[in-house]
Amino acid sequence: MIRRNVISGSVCLAFGLFVYWLTGQVPAQASLDMLGGRFFPRVVTVLFILSSLGLIATGLMGIEISGGQVGGKKGQAAELPEPAEPATEPEPLVFGIPAGTARLLGYVVGMATYTVILPLVGYIVASLLAFSGLIFTTGERRPLHIVSGSVAITALLYILFAVIFSMNVPEASLF
Amino acid sequence: MVDMSIILEALLNVLTPYTLMFLVIGVFIGIVAGILPGINGAIGISLILPFTFGMPPATALIMMLGLWGGQNFGGGVTAALVHAPGAASGAATLFDGYPMAQKGQAGKALGIICIASSIGWFLSTIMLAVIAVPLAAFALRFSAPEYLAVGVFGLSMVASMATKNIFKGAIATLFGLMIVSVGTDPFSGLPRFTFGRYELLDGISYLVVMIGVFAIAEALVQIEKPAVQAKIMKFSRELPTWAEVKSLMPVILRSTGIGMLVGTAPGAGGSIAAFIAYNEAKRFSKTPEEFGHGAIEGVAAPEAANNATEGGAMVPLLALGIPGSGAAAVILASMIMFGLRPGPQIFTDQPVLVYSLFFGLAIGAVVLLILGLLLTPYLALVIRLPRAYLITGVTGIAFMAAMAITGLLFDVWLVLLFGVLGYTMRKLEFPPAPMILALVLGFMIETSLRRSMILSDGDWSIFFTRPISATILGLAILSFFYPIIRAMLSRRKDRETV
Numbered sequence: 001m002i003r004r005n006v007i008s009g010s011v012c013l014a015f016g017l018f019v020y021w022l023t024g025q026v027p028a029q030a031s032l033d034m035l036g037g038r039f040f041p042r043v044v045t046v047l048f049i050l051s052s053l054g055l056i057a058t059g060l061m062g063i064e065i066s067g068g069q070v071g072g073k074k075g076q077a078a079e080l081p082e083p084a085e086p087a088t089e090p091e092p093l094v095f096g097i098p099a100g101t102a103r104l105l106g107y108v109v110g111m112a113t114y115t116v117i118l119p120l121v122g123y124i125v126a127s128l129l130a131f132s133g134l135i136f137t138t139g140e141r142r143p144l145h146i147v148s149g150s151v152a153i154t155a156l157l158y159i160l161f162a163v164i165f166s167m168n169v170p171e172a173s174l175f
Numbered sequence: 176m177v178d179m180s181i182i183l184e185a186l187l188n189v190l191t192p193y194t195l196m197f198l199v200i201g202v203f204i205g206i207v208a209g210i211l212p213g214i215n216g217a218i219g220i221s222l223i224l225p226f227t228f229g230m231p232p233a234t235a236l237i238m239m240l241g242l243w244g245g246q247n248f249g250g251g252v253t254a255a256l257v258h259a260p261g262a263a264s265g266a267a268t269l270f271d272g273y274p275m276a277q278k279g280q281a282g283k284a285l286g287i288i289c290i291a292s293s294i295g296w297f298l299s300t301i302m303l304a305v306i307a308v309p310l311a312a313f314a315l316r317f318s319a320p321e322y323l324a325v326g327v328f329g330l331s332m333v334a335s336m337a338t339k340n341i342f343k344g345a346i347a348t349l350f351g352l353m354i355v356s357v358g359t360d361p362f363s364g365l366p367r368f369t370f371g372r373y374e375l376l377d378g379i380s381y382l383v384v385m386i387g388v389f390a391i392a393e394a395l396v397q398i399e400k401p402a403v404q405a406k407i408m409k410f411s412r413e414l415p416t417w418a419e420v421k422s423l424m425p426v427i428l429r430s431t432g433i434g435m436l437v438g439t440a441p442g443a444g445g446s447i448a449a450f451i452a453y454n455e456a457k458r459f460s461k462t463p464e465e466f467g468h469g470a471i472e473g474v475a476a477p478e479a480a481n482n483a484t485e486g487g488a489m490v491p492l493l494a495l496g497i498p499g500s501g502a503a504a505v506i507l508a509s510m511i512m513f514g515l516r517p518g519p520q521i522f523t524d525q526p527v528l529v530y531s532l533f534f535g536l537a538i539g540a541v542v543l544l545i546l547g548l549l550l551t552p553y554l555a556l557v558i559r560l561p562r563a564y565l566i567t568g569v570t571g572i573a574f575m576a577a578m579a580i581t582g583l584l585f586d587v588w589l590v591l592l593f594g595v596l597g598y599t600m601r602k603l604e605f606p607p608a609p610m611i612l613a614l615v616l617g618f619m620i621e622t623s624l625r626r627s628m629i630l631s632d633g634d635w636s637i638f639f640t641r642p643i644s645a646t647i648l649g650l651a652i653l654s655f656f657y658p659i660i661r662a663m664l665s666r667r668k669d670r671e672t673v
Contacts, residue, residue: 005340008603012346019353026360026367033625034633037360037367040621041353048349055342064340065662091401100399107398108595111391111570115587131567138398138563149564157571161226167579 005059013052020045106137123162123169127154178526185530189538194234198535201241202542208242209249210554211565216243216502217611218393221385222572224509225579232513233528237535239509240485243502244296244539247482248547251288252554255474256281267449267481271466271473278469282551286414287474289547291423295431295479297540299486302435303493304533307522310494314519319630320638322496322518323623324647326616329497331651332440333609341658343605351613352620354379361622374585381508381614382580383589388607389501390573391594394566396601414548419471426456426472427479434480438487438499448487452480486536492517493529496619501608504615511615 023045026038058065091099114130121129131150140146161167188194201223208219220239227235255272268288275284317325330352334344357368358378369375430452437448456476457466466473488499489506496518498504510517515525522529577590600607631637639645 004603005343008605009342022368027363027365033362033629035625035628037363037365040624041356041367044349044352044356048346048353051342051345051349055340055346058340058342063662063666065659066339066341100401103398104395104598107395108591111574111591114574115584115591118587119584127571131571134567134570135563138566140561140563149567153564153568153571156568157575161575161579167226167575168582169575169578170584 001062002059002064005055005064009052009055009059013049013056016045016049016052020049103137103139107134110134110137118170122171124154124158126170127157181526182530185527186534188233188527188531189237189534194231194237194535195538197230197234197238198241198539199542199546201238202245202539202546205242205245205247206249206252206543206546206550206554207245209246209251210253211249211560215250215389216246217385217500217505217608218389219243219246220502220505220509221382222390222569222576224382224505224512225576227509228512228579232510232515233531233535235513236506236509236528236532237539239506240489240532240536241539241542243485243506244292244482244536244543245546247296247485248289248292248478248543249554250481251292251474251478252285255284255288256554267453267477268474270453271468271470274467274469275471275474280413280469282413283415283419283471284474285551285554286548287419287423287471288478289544289551290415290420291427291430291475291478292482293540293544293547294427295434295482296485296543297537298428298431299435299438299483300533300536300540301486303486303489303536304530307490307494307529310490311519311522314495315523316643317519318641319623319626320641320644321647323620323627324638324644324651325495325497326620326623328647328651328654329491329616330609330613330620331655333612335655335658339604341655343603344609345655347600347605347607348609348613351610352617354384354610354614355617355621361618362625372585374583377581379589380580380586381611382512383577383586384593384614385505385508385611386573386576387590387593388597388600388611390569391590392597392601392607394570394573395594395598397562397566414551415471423471423475426459426476429455429459430476430479431483434483435487437480438484439490440499448480448484449477452476482540489532489536493521493532494519498612498615501611504608504612508615 020042023038023042026036026041028036028038093099094102097105110130110133113133114126117129118126120126128150131153132146135146135149140149158169162169189198204223205216205219208215219242223239223242224235227238230238251268251272254269255276272284272288275281314321330348334348335341355378357375359365359369359376360367366376433452433455434448437451453466453473453476456472457463460466460470460472462470484500485502488503491497491499492503492507496507496516498507507517515521515528573590573594574587577587578584580586597607599605600610627637628635637644638648
């Protein structure tokens, strides 16, 4: 059994069923257009559900059906060799979770916070704070490098996009 | 017969200092993007697209095409210098490019990469101009049923081709079509799946999805890995000799043909063409035992092929409105944003634009040759950029690009959401490219379907009584189900053998 495929297929199946239920709220037919706005999303959702069932079934059987032949063995796509990753020391845990996962979560939380504070404190302040956090999260620990990196990236982006390209950037609403 | 005045006007259009400047900038950004890990043509183009809104369409498109060509070269540079391709299309180059660099011939390797890439790109542009025009003339016979068939065919090819699991490809494609359904129904004007949010009335921009699924997802993948400073080989500045370049011409020409052919098939991109070309070069070589140890043919073949896919992918894009690759899908999206309608009509409605793109591509190949050879000694410096600043910079650009699209903060949230989704898809081996192609083609597919039913007064046989649409739909069904049937037969045979 390929557990990952069974689980992801099940999640997709549940999502497909939910969307199918949502399509019931879309008007069915208009006077000139016999299909209406509901038809296309419904067909897509049914095919989505069937594909999810296919993924679950093949996952339970432990097989993967690969697509087109590209110079590989008959019935299998060519294996494109992955470039070798350089060997690294295992990283210490951060608050009990793997360091990579901790960085990932830090990035997502940081960027979500960035989006929340953008309209409150404006683009420049929000970017200086968020980019500092992001540089720290990705592994830089020297305070001067963090601050100067954040300032440089914020300044570069602001000059390029807000000044040269005349883009509107969020302004502070708090002050 | 093409009007010479149109060709002349197109050439003069491209030869303005303004357009040439942006072409050079595009190629330069592409080279840098190709060198930087995780940034490919689709990501690079989707990041700069929002900032081209003020430009004339021809200039913007030529800049994007230049970026696309440049990044293929950039990917080969890191393959040779660092044993890690910056772009997937450079993966085959590391088999012989890196051993060449280890032998102290890095300058020669980069020179061959540059020359092969430029020639592959230039020749495929000529083939594009030769093939696209008659194909477009044929496609002028298309009506709504044919457009539906071509759209479905494009999606079925992408969903099934070069994916490890065909059901995952199908799910990704269909999810893209679901996203297309969000917004306003194109026929009735009623809101659909907007959940009361006015921001969703115009639907979800495919640019937002592209930036999230490509750029932010890649940043997440990179940030999860431990930081490793790339070890770069020292290199001499020696370039390949004229005799060596001449000896490579048969390999380059063959590989260009392979790249062109592979590029026309939706879903098959530069990396596939590069590997096929590498295998073929080894097969035809008089010294196949040298492959894997620094054979110059092993460097030239994949690079010529991966750059030739650009011209190949532009054939279905311009002639049929079907993108042949992820980067072509972004180009298609940008053409739509500029109010252009890719497909056979563009050859009659906008002939100057089309020929401007041909000339832009051809000149882009020359620009790549010059820039590549000039920049070769300095390209290694880009790789030294610490990961922390690279990821932060890309994230900053992605968020800026998201804000530029509609000015709504809602789109920034969507970019982050699709970034997380794209990361999850990568981890679970769901291919993102079919989803993006579905997003770009979905509107055309739905409207063609509903228009066809209006034309036929509700008679479904319209798709199977018109020979062109029937043939294309048949091929679409076959391309998707053939791997499944083949796998089932193969399992039955294995069981009988046991």
